[in-house]
Amino acid sequence: MNPLDAARAAFREHFGTEPALLVRTPGRVNLIGEHTDYNGLPVLPFAIDRITAIAAAPSPEPALEAVSLGFEPPARLPLDADPAAVPEPWHRYLAAVLAVLRPAAPLQGVRLAIASDIPPASGLSSSSALSVGMLITLDALLSLGLPHGTLAELAARAERLAGAETGGMDQRVIACARERTLLRIDFLPPAMRTIPVPPGWSFVVASSGLPAPKGGTAREAYNERVVGTRIAAALLADMLGAELEDVPILGNVAAIDAAPVLVDELPARISARRAAAAAGVPLERLVTLSAGTFDPETSIPVRAYARHVLAEAERVDLACAAVEAADLPALGELLLASHASLRDDYRCSTPALDALVTAMHRAGAAGARLTGAGFGGFAVAVCEMGRESRVIEAAVRAAGGPAFAVTPSAGAGLA
Numbered sequence: 001m002n003p004l005d006a007a008r009a010a011f012r013e014h015f016g017t018e019p020a021l022l023v024r025t026p027g028r029v030n031l032i033g034e035h036t037d038y039n040g041l042p043v044l045p046f047a048i049d050r051i052t053a054i055a056a057a058p059s060p061e062p063a064l065e066a067v068s069l070g071f072e073p074p075a076r077l078p079l080d081a082d083p084a085a086v087p088e089p090w091h092r093y094l095a096a097v098l099a100v101l102r103p104a105a106p107l108q109g110v111r112l113a114i115a116s117d118i119p120p121a122s123g124l125s126s127s128s129a130l131s132v133g134m135l136i137t138l139d140a141l142l143s144l145g146l147p148h149g150t151l152a153e154l155a156a157r158a159e160r161l162a163g164a165e166t167g168g169m170d171q172r173v174i175a176c177a178r179e180r181t182l183l184r185i186d187f188l189p190p191a192m193r194t195i196p197v198p199p200g201w202s203f204v205v206a207s208s209g210l211p212a213p214k215g216g217t218a219r220e221a222y223n224e225r226v227v228g229t230r231i232a233a234a235l236l237a238d239m240l241g242a243e244l245e246d247v248p249i250l251g252n253v254a255a256i257d258a259a260p261v262l263v264d265e266l267p268a269r270i271s272a273r274r275a276a277a278a279a280g281v282p283l284e285r286l287v288t289l290s291a292g293t294f295d296p297e298t299s300i301p302v303r304a305y306a307r308h309v310l311a312e313a314e315r316v317d318l319a320c321a322a323v324e325a326a327d328l329p330a331l332g333e334l335l336l337a338s339h340a341s342l343r344d345d346y347r348c349s350t351p352a353l354d355a356l357v358t359a360m361h362r363a364g365a366a367g368a369r370l371t372g373a374g375f376g377g378f379a380v381a382v383c384e385m386g387r388e389s390r391v392i393e394a395a396v397r398a399a400g401g402p403a404f405a406v407t408p409s410a411g412a413g414l415a
């Protein structure tokens with residue numbers, strides 16, 4: 001059964017009535033530009049033809065009641081629930097969405113049934129599909145009329161409250177993507193541009209066999225990268241004599257010609273406390289996260305992290321040019337270079353992801369790389385149309401699957 005029918009059926013079964021509306025929200029694949037978004041640097045994702053469906057209706061009770069076919073137990077949360085006090089990870093996402101919407105509108109009771117065919121904890125953004133889908137649902141039920149760009153920003157804020165200090169890529173592409181196109185997203189200043197996929201290209205995604213739960217174990221590793229790149233930005237700004245207000249990010253210094261050269265002068269490892277003192281910035285700017293404080297004594301490999309982020313941002317520009325020139329071999333090389341940098345400098349690959357990328361490349365993909373935050377999850381490959389089945393078979397042999405072709409699809413909306 002497709003997720004829309006499954007959500008509708010689950011709603012009827014659980015609440016005994018018909019839903020008032022149905023929302024479909026795609027997952028996403030990030031083609032290139034990994035761990036650049038929270039540095040204010042560009043990304044190149046697309047929405048996929050796997051969705052989370054939400055069937056919903058107003059409730060006479062002042063609570064959010066939700067049932068999910070993928071997660072237990074069902075949720076029943078007061079409308080003023082504090083996400084930090086909600087122990088169940090998937091309930092925390094629901095509570096975080098209520099928390100970010102509260103200042104915008106008086107909330108009313110709602111009933112939801114959720115079904116999805118996006119593999120969870122995969123790096124294909126099942127959690128952002130849920131948070132964006134929830135916001136579209138509540139926006140419609142409360143007749144708020146908020147634009148999708150605003151809903152994407154609220155969803156990103158909600159996910160930060162739920163614990164991982166994410167950038168804004170996933171929510172924006174899920175809310176704003178168009179069929180058969182990639183979406184280049186810039187953050188400084190904010191901009192979006194669709195790039196058509198050349199005819200005859202296909203994309204395959206494949207599991208490495210290990211989950212990467214952003215709500216769980218991958219969260220600490222992710223937040224360490226966020227703090228590590230803030231540290232690098234603060235130290236580089238200090239070397240370049242640039243004044244940074246607010247939280248330092250590498251996007252603030254990336255355009256300065258000397259920055260990539262000075263990366264080699266960064267300390268190999270340093271703690272936030274020592275870096276704050278060296279760069280003369282308040283420690284809180286480096287370690288404050290939306291849902292807590294990062295340990296200021298942790299020693300972080302900031303030089304390698306900064307090297308990855310600055311080089312990856314350049315690869316996004318090159319990848320956009322390769323897609324526009326319909327140059328598949330050039331794009332493939334960029335994906336492979338991105339993966340090597342994520343493996344060696346950003347240290348967020350795993351042996352299973354490395355083996356998967358190699359296997360898909362050997363089976364005829366022009367290139368492949370881990371997609372999403374890494375630390376497990378999925379890889380993406382790009383190949384000529386007609387070669388998908390060989391790439392999929394090789395991926396399943398290497399890592400056990402699942403592996404499947406994905407099509408660049410439209411963003412979220414009412415079904």
Ligand code: GLA
Nearest residue numbers: 034035166167168169372373
């Ligand atoms: C996760 C985050 C995104 C982005 C990627 C890494 O998917 O939610 O904001 O940072 O990791 O590129």
